[in-house]
Structures are given as structure tokens and as C-alpha cells.
Amino acid sequence: PSQPQVKRYRGRDTEHEVRYHVTRRGVQAEGFPGVRVRHAAPDVVRLEVDGVDNEFRITVHEGDRIHVDTPTSAHTLTRLSRFPDPTAQREPGSLLAPMPGTVVRIAEGLAPGATVTAGQPLVWLEAMKMEHRITAPASGTLTALHAAPGRQVEVGALLAVVQAAAQEEHAS
Structure with a gap:
């Protein structure tokens, strides 16, 4: 079976994650015991929660802001990106996986504190039955x-x- 679709939202003080599968029988929620999706459309979602039908009206504002009217209250959520920009969350020199895969090899003798050179292969990933090299972005220290x-x-x-090696200043 395929992996579930995942949508993430931020409310006032918390983050919410919704996981679901789209099947021939319709949308099926994952991780919500007692919840059955009766109808799902861009503007309305009907859920059966422990045998009781509930309708949720959805309004999208400014692309990422979503207003949800529930049977008992109203909420405004912000849609979170499926692929957040990793550079905003990582320190300089971070090597990030360019794709999902399996780490098949680490460069021999590689450990924190090792000196590396720009372009040196450090990690090998297997993805889509191909091996991909992840190289050092700069010369410096792991x-x-x-x-x-x-x-x-x-x-x-x-x-x-x-961590990139400090640039040496040349005296004139």
C-alpha cells in the first residue's frame, strides 16, 4: 500500500497533522479511531465521529490561511509547507539528503573532527536503485x-x- 498523504497545519498554539489515503471507496483517515470520512471536498468535510455526523465548512484565505467552522466553534489555521525550506533550519555547511533513500556507505575513517576537502565524497545514498554520492560542500572540519x-x-x-576552514587573509 502507498504511504498516506500528509497535511500539516498550525493553529493558535499547536500544530496539527492529518494523514489520509485516497482509495476507491473514498478518503480514509489514518490515526483517528472512531472517525470515518463521509464526504471530502475543498469547501466542506463531513466526518462521522463515534457514530455522529459532523460537518466542517472550509474557507481558504490568502493561499495558506484556512478558516474551519465546526459544529461547535470556529478555527483559523495556517497551512504548513509540505517541504519546508531546510536551509532556514540548518547551520551553514549542513549536508542534506537530496532525496529519500538508504545510506549505503560512509567514507572510510569519517568521524566528527575529521578534515575534509571540497568535493570529497562523504556519504552514499541508494535511491531508485541508483547510488548517489553526497560530497563535502567546502574544505574544513566535519x-x-x-x-x-x-x-x-x-x-x-x-x-x-x-565547518568550512577559515579564509586566510593575505598581507599585501
Whole structure:
């Protein structure tokens, strides 16, 4: 079976994650015991919750803001990106997985504190039956290594961090 579709939203103080499958019988929610999706459309969702039908009216504003009228209250949510920009969350020199895959190999002797050179292969990923090399973005010191052989990684997963060597100033 395929992986569920995942949508994430931020409310006032919390984040919400909705997982579902689209099947021949319609939309099926995952992880919500006692909840059955009766109808799902862009403007209205009908759920059966423990045998009671509930209708939720949906209005989308400004692309990412969503207003939900429930039978007892109203909520405004912000849709979170499916693929957040990993550069905003990572320190400089972070090596991120460019695709989902399996770590098949780490460069021999590679450990935090090791000196690496720009373009040096550090980690090998297998994805789509092909092997992909992840190389050092700059010469410097490996400060963190999160990859391990056999580990499954998602796109954007932090594999390692290389702290670039300080640029030497040349006296004139």
C-alpha cells in the first residue's frame, strides 16, 4: 500500500497533522479511531465521529490561511509547507539528503573532527536503485555525522555538517 498523504497545519498554539489515503471507496483517515470520512471536498468535510455526523465548512484565505467552522466553534489555521525550506533550519555547511533513500556507505575513517576537502565524497545514498554520492560542500572540519549505513532518510534529512576552514587573509 502507498504511504498516506500528509497535511500539516498550525493553529493558535499547536500544530496539527492529518494523514489520509485516497482509495476507491473514498478518503480514509489514518490515526483517528472512531472517525470515518463521509464526504471530502475543498469547501466542506463531513466526518462521522463515534457514530455522529459532523460537518466542517472550509474557507481558504490568502493561499495558506484556512478558516474551519465546526459544529461547535470556529478555527483559523495556517497551512504548513509540505517541504519546508531546510536551509532556514540548518547551520551553514549542513549536508542534506537530496532525496529519500538508504545510506549505503560512509567514507572510510569519517568521524566528527575529521578534515575534509571540497568535493570529497562523504556519504552514499541508494535511491531508485541508483547510488548517489553526497560530497563535502567546502574544505574544513566535519563537526557532525548523523548518517549511518542502513539508515532510511527522507528528503532534507541532515546527514552531516562541515565547518568550512577559515579564509586566510593575505598581507599585501
